[in-house]
Amino acid sequence: MSDHAEVLVCLSFEPPQTVAPRVLERLVEAGIVSAIPTDCTLGSSGYAPGPNVKAAVRDTSFTNLRVNGLEIELPDQVELFGWGEGFEPSFACSSCKRALDEGPMYGLLKAGVSAWGRVACPACEGARPLWEWNVLEGALGNLGFHFWNWTPLRKSFIERMEDWCEAPLTRVHVAI
Numbered sequence: 001m002s003d004h005a006e007v008l009v010c011l012s013f014e015p016p017q018t019v020a021p022r023v024l025e026r027l028v029e030a031g032i033v034s035a036i037p038t039d040c041t042l043g044s045s046g047y048a049p050g051p052n053v054k055a056a057v058r059d060t061s062f063t064n065l066r067v068n069g070l071e072i073e074l075p076d077q078v079e080l081f082g083w084g085e086g087f088e089p090s091f092a093c094s095s096c097k098r099a100l101d102e103g104p105m106y107g108l109l110k111a112g113v114s115a116w117g118r119v120a121c122p123a124c125e126g127a128r129p130l131w132e133w134n135v136l137e138g139a140l141g142n143l144g145f146h147f148w149n150w151t152p153l154r155k156s157f158i159e160r161m162e163d164w165c166e167a168p169l170t171r172v173h174v175a176i
């Protein structure tokens with residue numbers, strides 16, 4: 001069976017290294033995840049579901065799976081979240097909705113977000129930083145909360161996460 005994740009992507013102006021431990025502390029206090037990291041995600045260690053996980057999801061059947069934890073990703077820079085099997089993020093011009101061709105998009109991603117200048121739209125000639133483009137099936141962020149194999153997150157939980165992050169979150173679904 002393939003694994004999937006509900007990912008809450010944060011683009012924080014506050015240093016994400018400060019936001020991540022604060023949010024984790026709140027998640028542990030609320031009983032949504034356990035405090036001690038264990039081998040419950042695919043790569044690095046993660047935080048297993050806590051005793052009050054039903055505050056975050058309606059269906060808790062995933063808690064029996066081996067891969068069932070929260071993985072917190074702190075990339076070195078703003079990156080595009082949402083890659084995975086069958087999921088290919090793309091950018092569309094926020095003015096005329098024309099999609100950016102894959103070639104230029106991959107070139108920009110390779111160069112890294114910090115190096116991105118203004119990107120010209122091939123259709124309407126408007127030029128704006130890539131983070132002002134609409135992201136389809138993905139999100140730009142510098143902090144990602146990967147809830148591995150979790151069932152759909154409650155809207156009320158996502159709102160609490162936004163309060164704890166003090167920034168809006170974008171929900172992205174990935175599968176590998």
Ligand SMILES: [Zn+2]
Binds near residue numbers: 093094123124125
């Ligand atoms: Zn355009």
